[in-house]
Amino acid sequence: MPDALKPGSVVGILGGGQLGRMLALAGHRLGVRSHIYCPDPHSPAFDVTPLRTVAAYDDEAALARFAAEVDVITYEFENVPARTAELLARLKPLRPGARALAVAQDRIAEKTFLTGVGVPVAPFAPVDSPATLAVALSSLGYPSVLKTTRLGYDGKGQRILRSAEDLDTAFAALEPKPLVLERFIPFEREISVIVARAVSGPVAAYDPAENLHQHHILKTSTVPATLSAASAAEAIGIATTIVNALEYVGVLGVEFFVLADGALLVNEIAPRVHNSGHWTEAVCITDQFEQHMRAVLGWPLGDPTRLADVVMENLVGDEIAAIPARLGAGQRPHAYGKTEARPGRKMGHITHVRRFGDEK
Amino acid sequence: MPDALKPGSVVGILGGGQLGRMLALAGHRLGVRSHIYCPDPHSPAFDVTPLRTVAAYDDEAALARFAAEVDVITYEFENVPARTAELLARLKPLRPGARALAVAQDRIAEKTFLTGVGVPVAPFAPVDSPATLAVALSSLGYPSVLKTTRLGYDGKGQRILRSAEDLDTAFAALEPKPLVLERFIPFEREISVIVARAVSGPVAAYDPAENLHQHHILKTSTVPATLSAASAAEAIGIATTIVNALEYVGVLGVEFFVLADGALLVNEIAPRVHNSGHWTEAVCITDQFEQHMRAVLGWPLGDPTRLADVVMENLVGDEIAAIPARLGAGQRPHAYGKTEARPGRKMGHITHVRRFGDEK
Numbered sequence: 001m002p003d004a005l006k007p008g009s010v011v012g013i014l015g016g017g018q019l020g021r022m023l024a025l026a027g028h029r030l031g032v033r034s035h036i037y038c039p040d041p042h043s044p045a046f047d048v049t050p051l052r053t054v055a056a057y058d059d060e061a062a063l064a065r066f067a068a069e070v071d072v073i074t075y076e077f078e079n080v081p082a083r084t085a086e087l088l089a090r091l092k093p094l095r096p097g098a099r100a101l102a103v104a105q106d107r108i109a110e111k112t113f114l115t116g117v118g119v120p121v122a123p124f125a126p127v128d129s130p131a132t133l134a135v136a137l138s139s140l141g142y143p144s145v146l147k148t149t150r151l152g153y154d155g156k157g158q159r160i161l162r163s164a165e166d167l168d169t170a171f172a173a174l175e176p177k178p179l180v181l182e183r184f185i186p187f188e189r190e191i192s193v194i195v196a197r198a199v200s201g202p203v204a205a206y207d208p209a210e211n212l213h214q215h216h217i218l219k220t221s222t223v224p225a226t227l228s229a230a231s232a233a234e235a236i237g238i239a240t241t242i243v244n245a246l247e248y249v250g251v252l253g254v255e256f257f258v259l260a261d262g263a264l265l266v267n268e269i270a271p272r273v274h275n276s277g278h279w280t281e282a283v284c285i286t287d288q289f290e291q292h293m294r295a296v297l298g299w300p301l302g303d304p305t306r307l308a309d310v311v312m313e314n315l316v317g318d319e320i321a322a323i324p325a326r327l328g329a330g331q332r333p334h335a336y337g338k339t340e341a342r343p344g345r346k347m348g349h350i351t352h353v354r355r356f357g358d359e360k
Numbered sequence: 361m362p363d364a365l366k367p368g369s370v371v372g373i374l375g376g377g378q379l380g381r382m383l384a385l386a387g388h389r390l391g392v393r394s395h396i397y398c399p400d401p402h403s404p405a406f407d408v409t410p411l412r413t414v415a416a417y418d419d420e421a422a423l424a425r426f427a428a429e430v431d432v433i434t435y436e437f438e439n440v441p442a443r444t445a446e447l448l449a450r451l452k453p454l455r456p457g458a459r460a461l462a463v464a465q466d467r468i469a470e471k472t473f474l475t476g477v478g479v480p481v482a483p484f485a486p487v488d489s490p491a492t493l494a495v496a497l498s499s500l501g502y503p504s505v506l507k508t509t510r511l512g513y514d515g516k517g518q519r520i521l522r523s524a525e526d527l528d529t530a531f532a533a534l535e536p537k538p539l540v541l542e543r544f545i546p547f548e549r550e551i552s553v554i555v556a557r558a559v560s561g562p563v564a565a566y567d568p569a570e571n572l573h574q575h576h577i578l579k580t581s582t583v584p585a586t587l588s589a590a591s592a593a594e595a596i597g598i599a600t601t602i603v604n605a606l607e608y609v610g611v612l613g614v615e616f617f618v619l620a621d622g623a624l625l626v627n628e629i630a631p632r633v634h635n636s637g638h639w640t641e642a643v644c645i646t647d648q649f650e651q652h653m654r655a656v657l658g659w660p661l662g663d664p665t666r667l668a669d670v671v672m673e674n675l676v677g678d679e680i681a682a683i684p685a686r687l688g689a690g691q692r693p694h695a696y697g698k699t700e701a702r703p704g705r706k707m708g709h710i711t712h713v714r715r716f717g718d719e720k
Contacts, residue, residue, distance in 0.1 A: 007680070028381070028407065028697065029385070031683065031698075050409070050412075052410075282645070285690060285692050297684070299684040299687070302692070305713075320367065324390075324654070329663045330645060330665070333390060334390075337392075337393070339368060356716070
């Protein structure tokens with residue numbers, strides 16, 4: 001490990017939400033410090049380390065000072081501005097690198113990349129005018145989903161098109177342009193694979209999780225997923241193909257649709273630790289947060305072995321009152337320290353743990 | 361839970377070593393903040409929270425300010441001065457309480473308490489002069505162990521007496537007086553039980569660990585211990601008796617000698633999270649640090665269920681280089697963030713995890 005950073009090193013983390021917070025906590029267990037960079041002074045990650053920068057993501061002087069105070073830089077969200085990433089990458093190692101960001105920030109770039117490395121995705125077409133939308137629909141048919149190419153999350157930035165009447169309203173409503181049209185996939189279930197790649201190349205993946213959404217927000221992740229062993233192996237194989245093709249460093253989340261015949265399509269990728277991997281903290285020898293930090297530090301990857309079955313339940317808005325009010329046997333809580341429980345805001349999660357062999 | 365503190369509360373922790381650090385990290389997972397109070401500005405716990413007081417333990421003005429800024433107070437070491445504990449307990453709940461501290465700070469008080477509640481300990485006698493030492497030896501015999509009653513740790517503050525020649529030197533060398541003489545116990549092995557009691561009374565215990573020491577410093581804790589089911593149940597029963605008798609709140613460590621016939625003697629108790637419970641972080645649904653914080657916060661206790669077999673290995677001095685150099689499959693590292701790897705200093709630990717049913 002010639003490039004491995006030692007305990008005592010400082011990891012710079014862009015973003016001060018719960019993912020940055022959980023990365024910093026994992027870093028502490030490895031004896032490394034984390035410096036959080038975030039424009040919002042009330043960010044929950046600021047509560048878990050004394051090292052902080054409160055500044056805008058395009059504040060170049062603040063970015064340069066931040067880079068000077070850390071040994072390596074990572075991020076908790078894929079929408080890091082390209083110019084910010086470039087500036088930082090010139091000053092310190094940025095992991096994952098600029099290519100992963102570029103691919104994950106743009107749905108067209110993402111689907112083009114995935115198709116190019118042989119990974120199956122839903123049929124899609126770029127859309128930059130009502131005319132190109134009409135052409136795209138003539139090949140993809142109804143229903144299809146019209147999406148922004150950038151900045152979408154939790155179901156924001158997309159509309160289902162069921163007939164010609166929906167076109168003009170949907171095209172006008174979605175911003176920023178350009179858009180992308182995708183064939184609507186009548187999937188049986190959604191799964192995800194959390195995968196990691198080390199600087200030196202080795203890859204480690206966690207068992208696939210089965211994900212349920214409510215109001216477009218992840219509600220539960222269940223492991224093991226309802227999935228054949230062959231499909232689970234295929235999903236892990238696809239995730240491995242992706243991180244290898246990107247020469248990726250760190251943890252990446254891959255979301256899949258599972259079709260009725262068991263076929264898999266990649267829905268999207270996220271170049272970061274992922275909500276559907278929070279269960280790893282409760283039952284894996286190395287969790288996704290430690291795994292990401294190990295990769296970023298140039299360390300060997302940890303062991304993703306799972307020690308129990310789990311259901312991870314997100315606590316959204318005032319559901320956070322479940323901690324401590326609703327805690328019982330087999331439950332491991334995690335609260336993100338957010339002061340205001342706004343509707344739709346992810347406030348924490350509870351992982352329900354079941355030992356192998358115990359009854360449901 | 362009428363008295364349960366909510367996420368967002370602040371726990372004051374006296375002591376900034378690795379135990380305070382791990383308590384603060386567990387608190388973060390529960391959404392509570394920790395304010396560390398420690399005289400040493402380089403304390404490792406200061407790296408994991410922005411809330412700190414750097415002041416002496418007898419600085420009454422600083423203690424009062426600290427108490428005003430927190431909702432409840434706990435500690436990572438049993439040698440909190442009695443006057444400090446009294447002062448703080450008048451201002452905010454101090455958990456565990458003053459009685460646990462008083463008992464655990466003084467070997468004579470501890471053994472007297474334990475004997476009084478029917479818990480077996482090695483025969484002992486107080487010693488405050490060469491004359492009382494001679495009398496004590498006439499009843500306890502050789503070999504016996506002469507110990508300070510206060511401030512001993514990691515084998516410091518004790519001498520084995522094997523013959524009358526050892527008496528004067530040992531009595532003169534050990535400070536502070538008074539001392540206590542204990543019969544030397546030819547034990548087969550050492551085990552410990554980590555137990556917790558909630559404000560409202562329920563008790564939860566972890567599986568006993570088998571402990572090996574090197575140079576009087578804990579080297580490994582192995583779970584399961586080599587112990588009959590009856591002895592394991594007896595050890596947990598004794599630990600439960602102790603926390604109930606003290607009306608204790610929080611986590612307490614109980615060290616036992618196991619004799620050749622399987623009989624158990626309590627060696628000592630520690631009113632805090634304990635090095636021999638660090639393995640719980642790797643494989644229990646609720647670890648000892650979260651358990652302590654839950655008790656201190658007035659929350660229900662968590663589930664101590666163990667999901668795998670473990671060996672926890674302490675990294676002492678420059679053994680810390682094992683993180684990351686020596687990490688392999690099944691290993692979960694924890695580095696304490698200490699900058700200077702002095703000989704004999706506990707720098708971190710690695711928990712070796714083996715899934716139930718896997719080969720050794």
